[in-house]
Amino acid sequence: MAMLDSPRIVSSRAQYADSYTLTRYLETGGYVALRKALTMFPEAVAAEVDAASLLGRGGAGFPAGRKWSMLRKAPVSYLVVNGDESEPATFKDHFLVERDPHQLVEGVIIAAYALQVSQAFIYLRGEFALGLERVQQAVNDAYSEGALGSKIFGSDFSIDLVVHPGAGAYICGEETALIEGLEGKRGFPRIKPPFFPAVTGLYGEPTVVNNVETMSNLPWIVNNGGAAFAALGVGRSTGTRLFALAGRVNNPGVYEIEMVKNTFRDLIYDPALGGGVIGGRAVKAIIPGGVSAPWFGPDLLDLPMGQDEVGEKGSMLGSGSVVVLDETSCVVRAAWRITKFFSRESCGQCTPCREGSGWIERAMYRLEHGGGRMEDMDLLLDLCDNIAPGLSWPPQQTTICVLGSSIPSSVHSAISMFPDDFKAHVLHGGCPHD
Amino acid sequence: MTDVIRTTVNITVNGREIEVKAGELLIDAAERAGEYIPRFCYHPRMEPVGMCRMCLVEVEGPRGATLQPACYLHVNDGMSVCTNSEKVKKAQDGVLEFLLANHPLDCPVCDKGGECPLQDQTLAHGSGETRFIEEKRHFVKPIEIGELVLLDRERCIQCARCTRFSSEVAGDTEIAFSGRGDLIEVAPSPDKPFNSVFSGNTVQICPVGALTAKPYRFSARPWDLEQVESTCTTCAVGCRIAVQSSGNRLTRVLGVDSDPVNHGWLCDKGRFTLDSIDQNPESTDVLSAATRITTPLVRVKGVLEPASWGEALGAASAILRDASATPGGVGAIGGASLTNEGAFAWERFMRGVLGTENLDAQFGDGLDPVLLQALTKATIDEAARAKTIVTLTGDLREELPILFLRLREGAVSGTSAIVEFAFGPSALRSLARVSLVVRPGEAHLCARSITDHADAPAGVAFSNEELLEARRLIGESGEGVVFVVGRPNFAEDPRVIENAIRRFAERYPDARFLVALRRSNVAGALDMGLGSQLRPGRGYDAEAKGLDTLAQLEALRRGDQKAVVILGGCLLGNVADVKGATAALENADVIAVTGHGGATLGYANVVLPAAIAHERSGTVTNIEGRVTAVTPKIVAPGSAWPDVAIAAELAEQMGQSIGLSSVEQTAKTIEETTGYPALSVMNDEVHDGAVVGRSDASSLRHALDPMAFPGIRSAESVGLASYTGAIVEERAQGSVHTRCATLEDLANAEPLEVPLADSYSLRLVVSRRLYDRGVAMGGSPSLHNLVKPTTLGLNHVDLDRLGVEEGAIVSVTGASGNVRLPVELNEGVARGSVEIVFGTKSATGEDAVAVLYDPTSVISQVRLESR
Amino acid sequence: MSHFQPDIRHRAEELIALYPRARSAMLPLLHLAQEQDGYLSEAGIEEVASLTGTTSADVRGTAAFYDMYHLEPVGKYVVGVCTNIACLLAGGEEFLEHASQKLDCAVGSTSSDGLFTLEETECLADCDKAPCVQVNHRYVRTTTPETFDTLVDDLREGKLDHDVPSHGTLIRVRRNGGLRAARQEIVDQRARSSAARAQRAEEAK
Numbered sequence A: 001m002a003m004l005d006s007p008r009i010v011s012s013r014a015q016y017a018d019s020y021t022l023t024r025y026l027e028t029g030g031y032v033a034l035r036k037a038l039t040m041f042p043e044a045v046a047a048e049v050d051a052a053s054l055l056g057r058g059g060a061g062f063p064a065g066r067k068w069s070m071l072r073k074a075p076v077s078y079l080v081v082n083g084d085e086s087e088p089a090t091f092k093d094h095f096l097v098e099r100d101p102h103q104l105v106e107g108v109i110i111a112a113y114a115l116q117v118s119q120a121f122i123y124l125r126g127e128f129a130l131g132l133e134r135v136q137q138a139v140n141d142a143y144s145e146g147a148l149g150s151k152i153f154g155s156d157f158s159i160d161l162v163v164h165p166g167a168g169a170y171i172c173g174e175e176t177a178l179i180e181g182l183e184g185k186r187g188f189p190r191i192k193p194p195f196f197p198a199v200t201g202l203y204g205e206p207t208v209v210n211n212v213e214t215m216s217n218l219p220w221i222v223n224n225g226g227a228a229f230a231a232l233g234v235g236r237s238t239g240t241r242l243f244a245l246a247g248r249v250n251n252p253g254v255y256e257i258e259m260v261k262n263t264f265r266d267l268i269y270d271p272a273l274g275g276g277v278i279g280g281r282a283v284k285a286i287i288p289g290g291v292s293a294p295w296f297g298p299d300l301l302d303l304p305m306g307q308d309e310v311g312e313k314g315s316m317l318g319s320g321s322v323v324v325l326d327e328t329s330c331v332v333r334a335a336w337r338i339t340k341f342f343s344r345e346s347c348g349q350c351t352p353c354r355e356g357s358g359w360i361e362r363a364m365y366r367l368e369h370g371g372g373r374m375e376d377m378d379l380l381l382d383l384c385d386n387i388a389p390g391l392s393w394p395p396q397q398t399t400i401c402v403l404g405s406s407i408p409s410s411v412h413s414a415i416s417m418f419p420d421d422f423k424a425h426v427l428h429g430g431c432p433h434d
Numbered sequence B: 001m002t003d004v005i006r007t008t009v010n011i012t013v014n015g016r017e018i019e020v021k022a023g024e025l026l027i028d029a030a031e032r033a034g035e036y037i038p039r040f041c042y043h044p045r046m047e048p049v050g051m052c053r054m055c056l057v058e059v060e061g062p063r064g065a066t067l068q069p070a071c072y073l074h075v076n077d078g079m080s081v082c083t084n085s086e087k088v089k090k091a092q093d094g095v096l097e098f099l100l101a102n103h104p105l106d107c108p109v110c111d112k113g114g115e116c117p118l119q120d121q122t123l124a125h126g127s128g129e130t131r132f133i134e135e136k137r138h139f140v141k142p143i144e145i146g147e148l149v150l151l152d153r154e155r156c157i158q159c160a161r162c163t164r165f166s167s168e169v170a171g172d173t174e175i176a177f178s179g180r181g182d183l184i185e186v187a188p189s190p191d192k193p194f195n196s197v198f199s200g201n202t203v204q205i206c207p208v209g210a211l212t213a214k215p216y217r218f219s220a221r222p223w224d225l226e227q228v229e230s231t232c233t234t235c236a237v238g239c240r241i242a243v244q245s246s247g248n249r250l251t252r253v254l255g256v257d258s259d260p261v262n263h264g265w266l267c268d269k270g271r272f273t274l275d276s277i278d279q280n281p282e283s284t285d286v287l288s289a290a291t292r293i294t295t296p297l298v299r300v301k302g303v304l305e306p307a308s309w310g311e312a313l314g315a316a317s318a319i320l321r322d323a324s325a326t327p328g329g330v331g332a333i334g335g336a337s338l339t340n341e342g343a344f345a346w347e348r349f350m351r352g353v354l355g356t357e358n359l360d361a362q363f364g365d366g367l368d369p370v371l372l373q374a375l376t377k378a379t380i381d382e383a384a385r386a387k388t389i390v391t392l393t394g395d396l397r398e399e400l401p402i403l404f405l406r407l408r409e410g411a412v413s414g415t416s417a418i419v420e421f422a423f424g425p426s427a428l429r430s431l432a433r434v435s436l437v438v439r440p441g442e443a444h445l446c447a448r449s450i451t452d453h454a455d456a457p458a459g460v461a462f463s464n465e466e467l468l469e470a471r472r473l474i475g476e477s478g479e480g481v482v483f484v485v486g487r488p489n490f491a492e493d494p495r496v497i498e499n500a501i502r503r504f505a506e507r508y509p510d511a512r513f514l515v516a517l518r519r520s521n522v523a524g525a526l527d528m529g530l531g532s533q534l535r536p537g538r539g540y541d542a543e544a545k546g547l548d549t550l551a552q553l554e555a556l557r558r559g560d561q562k563a564v565v566i567l568g569g570c571l572l573g574n575v576a577d578v579k580g581a582t583a584a585l586e587n588a589d590v591i592a593v594t595g596h597g598g599a600t601l602g603y604a605n606v607v608l609p610a611a612i613a614h615e616r617s618g619t620v621t622n623i624e625g626r627v628t629a630v631t632p633k634i635v636a637p638g639s640a641w642p643d644v645a646i647a648a649e650l651a652e653q654m655g656q657s658i659g660l661s662s663v664e665q666t667a668k669t670i671e672e673t674t675g676y677p678a679l680s681v682m683n684d685e686v687h688d689g690a691v692v693g694r695s696d697a698s699s700l701r702h703a704l705d706p707m708a709f710p711g712i713r714s715a716e717s718v719g720l721a722s723y724t725g726a727i728v729e730e731r732a733q734g735s736v737h738t739r740c741a742t743l744e745d746l747a748n749a750e751p752l753e754v755p756l757a758d759s760y761s762l763r764l765v766v767s768r769r770l771y772d773r774g775v776a777m778g779g780s781p782s783l784h785n786l787v788k789p790t791t792l793g794l795n796h797v798d799l800d801r802l803g804v805e806e807g808a809i810v811s812v813t814g815a816s817g818n819v820r821l822p823v824e825l826n827e828g829v830a831r832g833s834v835e836i837v838f839g840t841k842s843a844t845g846e847d848a849v850a851v852l853y854d855p856t857s858v859i860s861q862v863r864l865e866s867r
Numbered sequence C: 001m002s003h004f005q006p007d008i009r010h011r012a013e014e015l016i017a018l019y020p021r022a023r024s025a026m027l028p029l030l031h032l033a034q035e036q037d038g039y040l041s042e043a044g045i046e047e048v049a050s051l052t053g054t055t056s057a058d059v060r061g062t063a064a065f066y067d068m069y070h071l072e073p074v075g076k077y078v079v080g081v082c083t084n085i086a087c088l089l090a091g092g093e094e095f096l097e098h099a100s101q102k103l104d105c106a107v108g109s110t111s112s113d114g115l116f117t118l119e120e121t122e123c124l125a126d127c128d129k130a131p132c133v134q135v136n137h138r139y140v141r142t143t144t145p146e147t148f149d150t151l152v153d154d155l156r157e158g159k160l161d162h163d164v165p166s167h168g169t170l171i172r173v174r175r176n177g178g179l180r181a182a183r184q185e186i187v188d189q190r191a192r193s194s195a196a197r198a199q200r201a202e203e204a205k
């Protein structure tokens, strides 16, 4: 049975229709945490976050506290919040920016204070027109409240926060591409090393990049202490996490559940959560962690949803998305569509990603729409191997960023899990589901 | 206690331990150790981008061996690398296969076919069979992205070499990547063609046939070509080049990477002007710069008629014998386009045979050669690395484009601060720490306000803070400062700028100077003694008295001087005072030694055809005093001779000898009698640059960027001594009796009478652009379309004040009449001035400079009427 | 002469002032140029180039990287239908096909009345309401052919003008100005906090 008694940490205001307004925010404990943080030394605030063991919610799952502490050696110049959320089937940041923008802004200010950064940016996906308006409004409100600007809340600390709209490019979710976008350039991920923007980030200066959800957790952590957060979940995966459930389920949506304490089955089937597969059909596969992640079969439905638990089984919690494919879903079409996404979203720098994604997409298209050949499966696997040698997990890279090495995930999963479906496509001369 | 900084580290490549420079890139370190790692996007002169992924190699790390790109991985001690494992091969083959997936298989019709790294790689590694059965990406066939460059997008492999060149090296970002993913393409702005003066470099560094040069396209196949290493003489920077021909036809010039000079880059004028050298049979009018002079000409009954060498030399010697009977009756003007050997021969002829001291290698558009000799010189490298660079020149991108690139590098990287004396528009402006906009006639006063902390002239556009900042950057003694000095305004008495230069030289003993005069071998010609008081081997004789160009013209007009020998170049095309020069030539016997036609020949009695660039051997000296060889690639057309032969035969004809018989022997004589380096600079056995056969594939490895042909290592990079500045002086001092001029040798500067500006007049700035109607452009069918008609450049403040609209045609009145010119808004022009570009013509064919220039005054002033 | 109308120009200057470097304002400025002209016109691109100290080749190349900028004129309403994985599983492709018929224009083109441009988009992050549709980047949440048809009719009649502002108008809430921490303050603060941190570290020893 699902464990649903954990506190709502980031989605506590979801019940209110006016959850995005300052009035509601102040009524429900808004800015208490920031005031508290300002009475603490910055290091003490950072220590709470460290104690919380808050794993980054953007995809890579790097502990926020560790990221910040790497920077304490060199003072950070900029804080950048990643709200580019474009990983297919991920929509939890969308929920946060539209429904609780003040919580995000407060979290950003707390982080800025902990890092002693005076200039922060929230990079929001351009297609979030409403989200942009709501976050900008929240920022404006925060300025008039005295929570942003010079000497906030009468403290010695000043901070400026700029809301930066993206313009439609998935790759700008990758933190170095995002920084390029923030510098007004095309979103080409930067070469690594340096591996973290912490070393050279925005304008070549040390920069912290954190996800919207990561930031939104901070007010609660400051109010309740890092230990309270760490008490939730198991092992490295602490606290709660937002999961965006989509695909062939009765109740798709964003659900905040405690880490590790619930399984994929809980998320999909609990009546308070996914409510089961549409029409009571069987699960054919699930895509955990966004389309960059390798797929799971129904055999792994009882896997606890924790970072390491999922990692050990060869996939990832990634962006906090779970897509359910049922027995009527065509896996070839699904994998083709995902490759098409990568092909359209490859920034175009690295040859394997730029050319490989297009090639694989076209071959997959043939399989799905007619013209597939039996040898195509081997060809596809070999092309995948040329992009991510060894097809292991975590993938090896031939490219600058991991978008490239994510391309093989779905194709490799689909071919290895469902070879018969591919053969059926070849024999049928296209998709047998059509 | 001093920390020992390790400059080398040890790494293991394929099991072999090698010592490499600390922090260098793995791709370079491995290459020097003999392990060539394939690559497409990496260019050693630009920041690595790691885009093509061809250079993946296995590097040992904490998580075992992983594939890493060698092009941006810096070596560190103990690094262990494998470049030839199965895994590496599979990854590289995979990248190659991906690159070829959408690449057209049109090698047989591709310009790059035969010298294409992608083709080479494919032949060496590719499986030969394509697994790609999908439809290839299609684009409309080649588009002209500029006047000289075509882009075939299908062939592009997205390596970003061209776009990086444009933004990183040239700094003009005229082309950029557009789009995303596999739709990414290189694109100029739709309304602005890619006409950067550096556009040809993108063609040279393109690793495939995506960018091609219009002038070269389809003109030859690489295996038909032969090449030699030489030096570009289009301007005075001295870029190292490979000159290629197919048979006796020049086909292509490519940049060779010379570390101290051009870094492999060339400007488009230098790169593409070769069709002005190759005989252009369509043009026969001797008054046109597009015409090659291929046979001697003698004026018979007012008309220049073809003649034999014997007849022509006879006619010339008669004229010279007559004229030299009177003291000062003869002189020579020009010589900057000669080789050092040619200049040396003519110097021997003029001084030795004719006994005249009336010599001047410049056309009155340069600077006092004694002052130049007296300055402590800097090399280009020193200038580019100087703490502070002070420029007193015109727009360097237009005058000496590659020098601009080199100085830009220092400014962009932050190692140098630029203090600019700005006389007109300048590409360095946006990079300069301080830009002092100087009006005509005031450079010396502005210099004084820095050197003597004096007040700046009233009404200047710069603030006291800027002045202070300039002073601070120059410091007390000028240590670490390089002054780049030239001739920014041809409508201004040269003494204004000379006075300023001298002031700086006297005030800052530790400063160095780089002389940014633009005409090809002007430094060499002066070093060979083509100037009164100058002596071969950069020598000086204070006792000698002779006339410079302007004084000779004056003497010719007065009839004191009877005859003049014009040594290369068109005098009338190069002086501001065209009227005065014409009057002088009309009044004189004129012998022109030249490779091209031109207006001057309208007054010549005898024309002697000379071999020019790429047809002659010898040495030239660049702006920094570096002596390098020029190598002939083709045979001069018709019966043109090398200058040494002409001077020697003419002497013979007059019953004398200059003791010179061939270029080689002349070079030797120069070295023996003056100590000045000549052809021996190229004698070193190790140097493989003199002649490189195209088939010699191993020589490819020597080039810094093997992706961009010609695969020649420059003379410098193989460790040949370079002879610049102080070294030349030292060598010369040791072996001959002449000495170098010093600042003390300069006469006291006379005060300059600069007329006061009235509010109706505007001061005239006549500046240079790269693209003018000179021989290089005017004679080149591929380039001449790039020359713009004359316009009148004005600042918006003056435009508003005068109530004229941009583009309006106005009447401008100057010293000898008026012309009608369109007005162009140009914020680089100082307030109260107008700018006209030298060597251009108005839409109606008028030479505006000739009309507006005032030879009687320190500055020229003009008036505008908007009707 | 500025190509931007005075108000747009004013907002452009406000935007530039928000960033440490002018070029950083590139993306919002391009949104602004698009708001004025409906797409990125040559003149708009040049204006942005001069405001950010870049070249028009650079601006155009940058803009072409991002899907939301249109280098050619588009309809007043840009209709985006997602067909990515969640929407695919909910019939996104069929939905797109329906939209194409209803609007009578092919995917990627503009209807003959110039009112609608239809685009197939990647995931719009609203996957629980699949198939997901945006008009001018506003979620319209119509998931059936019938509601889509009503939507189109409403748009045609201007009934949704408030919810779906004209194409290009991305952010209607402006920063209400004047609150930017002064640059000097930022610098001072950094110095202050480093000093304080060093002192605390010292005390901790």
Ligand SMILES: Cc1cc2nc3c(=O)[nH]c(=O)nc-3n(C[C@H](O)[C@H](O)[C@H](O)COP(=O)(O)O)c2cc1C
Binding pocket: A055, A056, A057, A058, A059, A060, A061, A062, A064, A082, A083, A084, A085, A086, A087, A170, A171, A172, A173, A174, A175, A176, A209, A210, A211, A212, A214, A401, A402, A403
């Ligand atoms: C192709 C790609 C896309 C990404 N997209 C996002 C995104 O949309 N949102 C996000 O927060 N992180 C995204 N990331 C992860 C970021 O690079 C970065 O790890 C994250 O923003 C750090 O924040 P966190 O530590 O709070 O998770 C993406 C990474 C890659 C490689």
Ligand code: SF4
Binding pocket: A171, A188, A189, A345, A346, A347, A348, A349, A350, A351, A353, A354, A399, A400, A401, A402, A403, A404, A405
């Ligand atoms: S892997 Fe793909 S998206 Fe990432 S930098 Fe390379 S080309 Fe761009």
Ligand code: FES
Binding pocket: B038, B039, B040, B041, B042, B049, B050, B051, B052, B053, B054, B055, B056, B069, B070, B071, B072
């Ligand atoms: S990625 Fe290294 S040479 Fe291209």
